[in-house]
Amino acid sequence: MRSSLKRAGAAVLGVLLSLVLGLALMPGAPASQPWVVATDPTYAPFEMVRAGDGALEGFDVELIRAVASSQGRSVRFVTLPFDGLIPALRAGRVDMAISAMTITAQRAESVDFSRPYFPAGLGVVVQRDGPSIASLDALAGRRVAVQIGSTGALAVGRIRGAQVSSYDSAPLALQALLNGQVEAYVNDLPATLYAIRQRKLDTLRISSQPLTFDYYGIAFPQGSALRDPVNRGLTSLINDGRLAALHRRWFGRDPAPLPAVAPQLEGRSRAVGLDPLLLLRNLSRGALVTLALTFSAFVLGSVLAALLTLALMAGAPWQRQSARAVINGLRGTPLLVQLFLIYFGLPALCQSLGMPLRLPPFVAAVAALSCNHSAYMAETLRAGIASIDKGQWQAADALGLRRWPRLRHVVLPQALQRVLPPLGNEFITLIKDTSLAAVIGFDELFRQGQLVVATTYRAFEVYAAVGLMYLLLTAVAARVLRLLEWRLTRWEV
Amino acid sequence: MTGSPLMIEARAVEKWYPNGFHALRGADLTVHQGEVVVIMGPSGSGKSTFIRTFNALEDFQKGSITVDGIALSNDVRHIDAIRREVGMVFQQFNLFPHLTVLENLTLAPVLVRKRPKAEVERQALELLERVGIHEQARKYPGQLSGGQQQRVAIARSLCMEPRIMLFDEPTSALDPELVHEVLEVMQELAEGGMTMVVVTHEVRFARQVASRVVLMAEGQVVEQAPPEQFFTNPQHERSRQFLRQIG
Numbered sequence: 001m002r003s004s005l006k007r008a009g010a011a012v013l014g015v016l017l018s019l020v021l022g023l024a025l026m027p028g029a030p031a032s033q034p035w036v037v038a039t040d041p042t043y044a045p046f047e048m049v050r051a052g053d054g055a056l057e058g059f060d061v062e063l064i065r066a067v068a069s070s071q072g073r074s075v076r077f078v079t080l081p082f083d084g085l086i087p088a089l090r091a092g093r094v095d096m097a098i099s100a101m102t103i104t105a106q107r108a109e110s111v112d113f114s115r116p117y118f119p120a121g122l123g124v125v126v127q128r129d130g131p132s133i134a135s136l137d138a139l140a141g142r143r144v145a146v147q148i149g150s151t152g153a154l155a156v157g158r159i160r161g162a163q164v165s166s167y168d169s170a171p172l173a174l175q176a177l178l179n180g181q182v183e184a185y186v187n188d189l190p191a192t193l194y195a196i197r198q199r200k201l202d203t204l205r206i207s208s209q210p211l212t213f214d215y216y217g218i219a220f221p222q223g224s225a226l227r228d229p230v231n232r233g234l235t236s237l238i239n240d241g242r243l244a245a246l247h248r249r250w251f252g253r254d255p256a257p258l259p260a261v262a263p264q265l266e267g268r269s270r271a272v273g274l275d276p277l278l279l280l281r282n283l284s285r286g287a288l289v290t291l292a293l294t295f296s297a298f299v300l301g302s303v304l305a306a307l308l309t310l311a312l313m314a315g316a317p318w319q320r321q322s323a324r325a326v327i328n329g330l331r332g333t334p335l336l337v338q339l340f341l342i343y344f345g346l347p348a349l350c351q352s353l354g355m356p357l358r359l360p361p362f363v364a365a366v367a368a369l370s371c372n373h374s375a376y377m378a379e380t381l382r383a384g385i386a387s388i389d390k391g392q393w394q395a396a397d398a399l400g401l402r403r404w405p406r407l408r409h410v411v412l413p414q415a416l417q418r419v420l421p422p423l424g425n426e427f428i429t430l431i432k433d434t435s436l437a438a439v440i441g442f443d444e445l446f447r448q449g450q451l452v453v454a455t456t457y458r459a460f461e462v463y464a465a466v467g468l469m470y471l472l473l474t475a476v477a478a479r480v481l482r483l484l485e486w487r488l489t490r491w492e493v
Numbered sequence: 494m495t496g497s498p499l500m501i502e503a504r505a506v507e508k509w510y511p512n513g514f515h516a517l518r519g520a521d522l523t524v525h526q527g528e529v530v531v532i533m534g535p536s537g538s539g540k541s542t543f544i545r546t547f548n549a550l551e552d553f554q555k556g557s558i559t560v561d562g563i564a565l566s567n568d569v570r571h572i573d574a575i576r577r578e579v580g581m582v583f584q585q586f587n588l589f590p591h592l593t594v595l596e597n598l599t600l601a602p603v604l605v606r607k608r609p610k611a612e613v614e615r616q617a618l619e620l621l622e623r624v625g626i627h628e629q630a631r632k633y634p635g636q637l638s639g640g641q642q643q644r645v646a647i648a649r650s651l652c653m654e655p656r657i658m659l660f661d662e663p664t665s666a667l668d669p670e671l672v673h674e675v676l677e678v679m680q681e682l683a684e685g686g687m688t689m690v691v692v693t694h695e696v697r698f699a700r701q702v703a704s705r706v707v708l709m710a711e712g713q714v715v716e717q718a719p720p721e722q723f724f725t726n727p728q729h730e731r732s733r734q735f736l737r738q739i740g
Binding site: 389391392394395396397398399400401402405409410413414417 | 548573580589601605
């Protein structure tokens with residue numbers, strides 16, 4: 001039985017391996033194939049998902065289609081998060097990426113760029129009554145939102161003393177600014193202006209003139225044969241005025257002149273390599289945050305779970321039904337949705353009711369995690385208490401113990417011992433669930449890893465290290481729980 | 494015996510379980526101080542349910558029960574007062590498995606009677622010696638035999654200094670060779686003057702120790718008589734039928 005299982009497992013593994021290898025070793029696309037173009041469609045007006053049919057549209061989308069058709073080719077889009085674009089290029093999973101990507105020397109260490117196709121620059125957005133910021137250095141000591149992996153993130157990352165929150169997409173970062181969770185948002189000016197105008201965010205304003213002059217380029221895997229045809233296409237669009245027409249249609253004015261080579265690539269500086277010590281330091285910092293998050297959420301979650309259990313087991317009918325409804329609601333919706341609802345939704349709601357609420361990411365993350373896990377813990381606790389023999393309750397009653405001493409001294413010690421293994425599982429799940437807090441710009445372990453990938457583009461090594469870090473945390477937790485279990489069950493023979 | 498004070502007076506007690514089962518159909522019983530009343534009867538006749546109403550482990554819908562002068566009602570204070578006077582020993586012992594033998598004895602006197610821990614421990618060790626378990630005081634219940642556990646359970650009840658002891662089939666869960674050690678302890682207790690109500694099938698115990706044997710059938714007390722008379726010359730057809738079955 002065992003050996004046949006093993007053999008079956010080996011067979012499955014073999015099939016999987018050959019699939020992965022086959023995909024990885026697939027030869028470059030033949031000439032008739034469409035270009036596979038990666039983009040992160042959360043960056044209007046360059047690339048976005050059209051409401052209604054869900055098709056991609058935007059300046060970049062139209063541009064690359066025009067370039068492709070000038071070369072007699074078509075385009076197939078692949079959507080990826082912005083910080084996944086360069087890793088995908090390096091892995092050869094896509095032919096190119098067009099996603100309002102600023103040409104920087106650092107990025108050019110990992111990918112090849114086309115000639116510049118768009119003049120951009122960093123701008124600072126603040127609330128209408130927010131601070132005036134004339135230079136990047138004026139951001140020191142301020143709470144600043146950036147989009148992870150963006151040029152803005154790179155620029156703000158060099159400012160000492162800025163408290164940076166990185167968000168997965170521009171809309172999330174703008175929402176955090178609207179909610180007052182950050183004081184400023186740094187990103188490419190054209191897209192930000194477009195977003196403010198498009199969404200009528202009248203309470204936001206641009207704080208100053210562009211802080212830098214940058215250019216967008218199309219990125220390729222290093223040494224890609226497609227760079228030349230794309231450059232030829234771009235040059236023809238520039239020369240016959242079609243690029244300028246496209247620019248007018250999306251931005252209402254002519255583009256500034258485009259150089260043939262981005263100034264950032266003239267006299268390149270050394271790119272950031274992967275420094276193992278630095279990686280370890282950053283990940284350790286993230287692991288500490290993850291632990292703090294886990295413990296806080298577990299303690300608060302236990303208290304909430306105890307209250308829910310109390311309502312379930314000893315409450316009046318309406319309390320029982322409310323507790324049941326709360327548990328069903330918390331268990332029936334994804335943790336990620338709860339996290340967004342609390343961090344982005346709650347302050348937005350309060351804002352619209354005229355009661356500004358500033359919710360730090362830590363508070364929001366602990367609230368969402370503890371609420372979510374309290375539902376599961378309450379069910380576990382309830383089952384544990386219900387599993388205690390009726391004779392125990394009756395013996396306590398017969399000895400004259402009242403409700404609370406009966407629970408505290410007779411039922412709970414036995415119930416807790418029984419539910420310790422499932423509660424331990426809950427704790428370990430919680431450690432892993434804290435990684436979701438990355439999406440609200442919280443620098444826990446996973447986000448620390450993402451941040452390193454955003455500057456080094458070494459996705460495999462870094463995420464493997466992140467995984468090992470989680471493994472270490474959960475293994476230690478499991479070990480401690482075993483010891484605890486052993487101590488609590490000393491009376492069992 | 495009728496000259497001594499009345500300890501339990503149950504009048505026309507009726508009980509329905511939530512599932513509609515009519516468990517007690519007008520059960521009556523009086524117990525005087527120092528009496529040992531043995532309740533016998535076929536299973537399902539309501540014996541256990543009846544004695545569990547005496548300390549409010551079961552509620553009842555009609556009739557009245559007075560224990561040591563306190564009328565049983567839904568008033569929590571009355572229930573607390575009665576439980577302080579009445580000890581109970583269960584078929585399944587129901588010792589607290591997470592506490593040592595000694596802690597099983599001291600828990601309630603310290604928590605409920607608010608007595609100093611050291612004093613209770615001294616008394617508990619004396620009681621354990623009386624039931625022959627003092628050497629196991631630091632062990633956990635799971636490490637003892639069934640007979641030892643039941644003797645600990647008796648000592649646990651006595652540690653609350655009750656005026657009445659209820660026994661709900663105290664030897665039914667024991668291996669036959671362990672029965673006598675529990676019965677011996679109960680007999681000593683009876684000889685010491687404890688008021689006892691015992692639900693049991695042990696005929697020998699009833700003959701030797703009981704002041705009165707009560708036969709219950711279908712939720713009612715059918716017959717009660719001194720043991721000699723009950724076992725040799727039962728008056729009621731249900732009693733004769735029951736004695737034939739267990740004989």
